[in-house]
Amino acid sequence: MSRTAIELTNVSKVYRRYARRRQFATLKSALLSRSLVSDLKADETFPAVRNMTVSVQSGKTLGVIGRNGSGKSTLLKLVAGITKPTTGAVKVNGRISALIELGAGFHPEISGRENVFINGIMLGLTKREIGRRFDEIVEFAELKDFIDAPVKTYSSGMYMRLGFAVAIHVDPEVLLVDEVLAVGDEGFTHKCLDKFADFKRRGKTILLVTHSLGLVERFCDEALWMDGGQKKAIGDPMRVVGAYVLDVGKAEEQQLAAHDAKAHESAVSISPDDPASAALPDHPVETGEAPADMFKATEGRWGSREIEITDVELLDGDGLPGHVFQSGQPMTVQITLRSPLVMDDFVVGIGLFNAEGICCYGTNTSIEQFRAVKIHGDATARFTIESLDMVEGTYKLDVAVHKLDGYPFDYHRLLYTFRVKSRTKDVGIYRPAHQWEFSDAMVFSKDSVIDDAS
């Protein structure tokens, strides 16, 4: 009963890259140097998809995830038949409709009505079939009043909706979707999802390329994780998505570590009195002076260095340094200070900023009633957040040590970056600990497991 709808056997797709010389080649020079044939050969090749063997049973939905450039879209184009595999075989049973670029064939000058017909024919319908579905298409696209206006007058949302409506009404056996769900407002997105669910119910096969991991978990029967053109994992969506998220976290970790190292290096390498510091527009790190507007979020470091911050580390619950933290887990900021002289007037402060530069939280030892007595030699201060109740995103850290009156010893502005990951996609700048309770008259079924404690 269940037959294979999509079958890829050892499929590889190699894109050709030409060396620089090729870009300036003209027909004339090709003819003169008799290299017309050899110029058409690639100097270098780039495998976008490598040795993929995948089969999708009829009626199943396969979600394809992976980082940018991992070959997802190429895979989709191979299945759609838009590009041919370099080696291997692609077999698809049944009519395909590919939602790769919506409204790709629209002509801006002619009306939506005419475009629907032409686009439909391009996608493999006959004129009569389109005629029968026309009202439905227009209804779906919510363009009843504009269908006779030229497409160039449409907003990009209208354009996409019309393209989507035509493609989905081709009534394919195999539907290929490439990250097109962001075409409309919430309502339209829901309508698209409903349409997909309807497709599923009717036993159609769907291949979905997306970055929306929640969608893959909720919607797909199987997930395929691609990495570097290869199949990294395939199987149960929950498991594959979980493994993917973990891997992305690791990569981000490395990236942030590299970024911090760079920012820190350039901040340290310049001595506070070095006049050259002002002449480094690319690295506005060492400003020497505090910026005029303290609330303006520009990176930098300034201060007299009578007390110096020599190291800042972010530690997770196990005390291991890192840059990526799970929401709800503990995080510690460990600040290493050095004071060559004995000082008795100092305040250690911390500020957390989100990616937009908005201060989410700020505090210092003075605010919290710690009265400085003395610091001498190497010292550490640890600032522990028991539960990192923040929404997902990238955050930057201010670390400073200054006098009570504000005179800066060493001020590190936004030099440290970390990322908070969360399975819950809530929004805002802060997540208060919370609970939902419902009376009996309200019933929810919690189909997608949203659990930060996992």
Added chain:
Amino acid sequence: MLRNLAALVRYRGLIQSLVTRELKARYRGSFLGFFWSFINPLLLLLVYSFVFSYVMPVADDSRVKPFALFMFCGILPWTWFSSSLLEASGVLISGGNLIKKVLFPAEILPIVTVLSNMIHFFFGLSILAAFLIWHQRPISLAELALFPLVVLVQLILTAGFALLLSALTVHFRDLRDILSNLLTFWFFATPIIYPYFSFPADSWQGQLLKLNPFTHLAITYQEILFFQGPVGHLKWLLVLGVISIGFFFFSYFVFDRLRDTFAEEV
């Protein structure tokens, strides 16, 4: 390759609607709209009449009188030919979106270009016909019966060039710039604004003219529509027809070989 050619027949519905779209879109938004298809050749005819009657009157040869009408018989098919080639050379690049994102037989694009220009040629013909009647030129029905044949030969030849150029331009963009100059030269190397008997057949110019495929098309058009007497050029046309078919297959072969590179190059 032959299977792909056969698939083209399946796509005739698409070709038809794309040609219609092309024609509709061209004048959309202009005040006179579709009438431009008639007005353009009419204005062209007026310009040439003016130039060759007042600016630089041509030698008084009773065989090519009225001269503007004679020229018009050659210019109309030439316009079809040259604008098809010019448009076809860019059509795969401008239609890149389709080739990259939709499963779409790419050869449809140059073919649509040729066909929509052919429709414009037909519109122009109606203007020409009106002037032929105005001047009361005698036209024999037997000669007119040959007209579809010459149109067919030109269609095959133009389609061959269009396919070849569209495919090669993807790899060599400079072809487009070369082409417009080449076409200007080609125009003057074809007996359109001068009659073919300006040069004796055995002179070097006459020999050279014979090598130009469009010479034979132009002469046949002129013999059918303008000159009195039998269509003496028929055997040349038939030879050209055979060559055109061969050329079309050659072009299609090249196009087919390069097909898989389009999606990556455009």
